[in-house]
Amino acid sequence: xxxxxxxxxxxxxxxxxxxxxxxxxxxxxxxxxxxxxxxxxxxxxxxxxxxxxxxxxxxxxxxxxxxxxxxxxxxxxxxxxxxxxxxxxxxxxxxxxxxxxxxxxxxxxxxxxxxxxxxxxxxxxxxxxxxxxxxxxxxxxxxxxxxxxxxxxxxxxxxxxxxxxxxxxxxxxxxxxxxxxxxxxxxxxxxxxxxxxxxxxxxxxxxxxxxxxxxxxxxxxx
Amino acid sequence: xxxxxxxxxxxxxxxxxxxxxxxxxxxxxxxxxxxxxxxxxxxxxxxxxxxxxxxxxxxxxxxxxxxxxxxxxxxxxxxxxxxxxxxxxxxxxxxxxxxxxxxxxxxxxxxxxxxxxxxxxxxxxxxxxxxxxxxxxxxxxxxxxxxxxxxxxxxxxxxxxxxxxxxxxxxxxxxxxxxxxxxxxxxxxxxxxxxxxxxxxxxxxxxxxxxxxxxxxxxxxxxxxxxxxxxxxxxxxxxxxxxxxxxxxxxxxxxxxxxxxxxxxxxxxxxxxxxxxxxxxxxxxxxxx
Numbered sequence: 172x173x174x175x176x177x178x179x180x181x182x183x184x185x186x187x188x189x190x191x192x193x194x195x196x197x198x199x200x201x202x203x204x205x206x207x208x209x210x211x212x213x214x215x216x217x218x219x220x221x222x223x224x225x226x227x228x229x230x231x232x233x234x235x236x237x238x239x240x241x242x243x244x245x246x247x248x249x250x251x252x253x254x255x256x257x258x259x260x261x262x263x264x265x266x267x268x269x270x271x272x273x274x275x276x277x278x279x280x281x282x283x284x285x286x287x288x289x290x291x292x293x294x295x296x297x298x299x300x301x302x303x304x305x306x307x308x309x310x311x312x313x314x315x316x317x318x319x320x321x322x323x324x325x326x327x328x329x330x331x332x333x334x335x336x337x338x339x340x341x342x343x344x345x346x347x348x349x350x351x352x353x354x355x356x357x358x359x360x361x362x363x364x365x366x367x368x369x370x371x372x373x374x375x376x377x378x379x380x381x382x383x384x385x386x387x388x389x390x391x392x393x
Numbered sequence: 394x395x396x397x398x399x400x401x402x403x404x405x406x407x408x409x410x411x412x413x414x415x416x417x418x419x420x421x422x423x424x425x426x427x428x429x430x431x432x433x434x435x436x437x438x439x440x441x442x443x444x445x446x447x448x449x450x451x452x453x454x455x456x457x458x459x460x461x462x463x464x465x466x467x468x469x470x471x472x473x474x475x476x477x478x479x480x481x482x483x484x485x486x487x488x489x490x491x492x493x494x495x496x497x498x499x500x501x502x503x504x505x506x507x508x509x510x511x512x513x514x515x516x517x518x519x520x521x522x523x524x525x526x527x528x529x530x531x532x533x534x535x536x537x538x539x540x541x542x543x544x545x546x547x548x549x550x551x552x553x554x555x556x557x558x559x560x561x562x563x564x565x566x567x568x569x570x571x572x573x574x575x576x577x578x579x580x581x582x583x584x585x586x587x588x589x590x591x592x593x594x595x596x597x598x599x600x601x602x603x604x605x606x607x608x609x610x611x612x613x614x615x616x617x618x619x620x621x622x623x624x625x626x627x628x629x630x631x632x633x634x635x636x637x638x639x640x641x642x643x644x645x646x647x648x649x650x651x652x653x654x655x656x657x658x659x660x661x662x663x664x665x666x667x668x669x670x671x672x673x674x675x676x677x678x679x680x681x682x
Contacts, residue, residue, distance in 0.1 A: 176396060178546040181419050181539035182433060184505045184568070185513070188440045191495030192455075192607035194507045195552070225554075229605040229661070231679060234455070234498055249440075254455075254498045279554070301552045303503060372424060 187303045189248040195280055196233030199299030204242020207284050207295045209390035212327040215286035217266045225279040227271035236269050313355045321368045323392045329385040330356045330363040337383050347371050398544055398639040402581045411581050412533035415540040434532050440502045441514035448490025452497045456678050459608045463490035480523040481623045488515030488619040492612040505542050505551040505564055508607045511615035512565035513538050516622050520576050537575045538568035541588050549647035553600035553659040556650025558614055563595035566618035573626035589635035589642045590625040597649055599657035601664025604675035610665055
């Protein structure tokens with residue numbers, strides 16, 4: 172058989188543990204929201220969510236809206252508070268709007284999320300590829316491909332010289348190999364984002380990276 | 394790693410069981426220890442059991458379209474007058490329970506997907522009570538199901554949007570059938586027979602969710618998947634053999650999925666979704682679109 176192997180772990184088949192009803196439309200959506208919130212690094216005041224194709228047509232029935240907002244509040248797909256997320260977001264003073272779009276995009280389950288707090292703004296395109304697995308395909312207009320399932324660090328830091336060297340030195344000293352690396356920023360001297368896909372599971376290094384000067388936030392995902 | 398049923402049977406022969414082999418492969422691929430891997434699976438098992446208990450107590454979906462059937466089945470089962478054997482009817486009840494909890498945005502373990510999560514969990518808990526399975530044997534049940542599921546997922550698919558309901562409930566029922574065979578002492582080859590019988594029987598099953606919701610007919614399809622899993626397991630254990638080899642059945646399922654029109658692949662544009670009642674319910678839930 173010549174088909175590409177898309178599933179490698181027994182937990183791709185038995186799992187994830189999640190709040191229903193759909194692995195792609197609910198669990199995947201929550202994971203997108205959570206990643207986006209972590210990249211943003213703080214609680215937004217305003218979130219505009221643009222939904223495309225299947226997400227646009229069926230988001231209410233699948234709780235995609237609820238899951239995205241739950242993720243933006245920091246909830247994982249198995250957080251039993253997910254069904255109350257819209258109310259919790261309202262209570263937290265976050266203004267959320269949903270805009271179903273009819274534009275064609277690359278993948279049927281896509282959402283563009285725009286977060287704002289004062290002058291701090293972030294735009295991310297998230298894609299749910301099935302079974303709760305997701306990709307982040309664009310940050311602030313930069314095309315990137317970030318697949319969840321690979322150990323990944325996302326740093327949010329001040330755009331000052333030497334940051335890449337400092338971060339990669341921590342990984343080098345821990346003998347962690349970097350598979351891919353993406354660097355982007357909001358504006359010169361403003362917030363910058365670094366995404367590092369690595370070969371080893373080392374969640375402990377997030378705290379080490381967070382302690383570096385000029386680093387605002389570091390998140391570790393698998 | 395294994396990519397075919399033949400490879401799974403051959404490679405697992407060096408291990409005490411298919412489950413042991415699956416744990417070893419997972420350890421190799423993930424860098425996690427077997428203890429960590431078993432702990433993650435034990436957590437999945439707990440979620441499955443909790444969702445069954447919750448569903449049997451009686452739940453209502455977010456839309457109000459479904460719910461309460463697991464409770465009805467539980468009362469019918471308790472009354473003691475029914476056609477099916479007690480184990481199979483309990484599995485049917487359990488499967489319905491999990492998917493009713495799924496439809497109310499409760500906590501479930503996707504197996505292999507959320508919409509088909511009731512089949513493996515439902516069969517496992519019914520078999521647990523029938524065979525007095527230990528905790529370790531119950532966790533092994535899930536590794537066995539996962540091993541066969543990986544082959545199906547990689548050679549056909551597990552998403553309704555790609556292959557219809559055969560990919561979801563069909564895959565889940567085949568995984569459950571294989572695990573039931575092994576739980577009852579059958580070997581990997583016998584389990585593979587049960588996989589082939591199941592997938593052949595459910596081939597072509599379309600995904601036609603009313604209003605695009607994971608409710609109608611998904612919940613009842615899980616009941617059917619659980620019943621088919623026990624039928625296939627008993628047939629295989631009786632010595633009934635598939636004429637078409639398991640790997641060829643999986644390839645056929647993949648072709649059928651690709652050839653299936655998109656109106657039957659989770660788009661709510663065909664089958665039960667476009668019946669007058671299906672369309673009325675869509676209006677009722679979402680209003681004019």
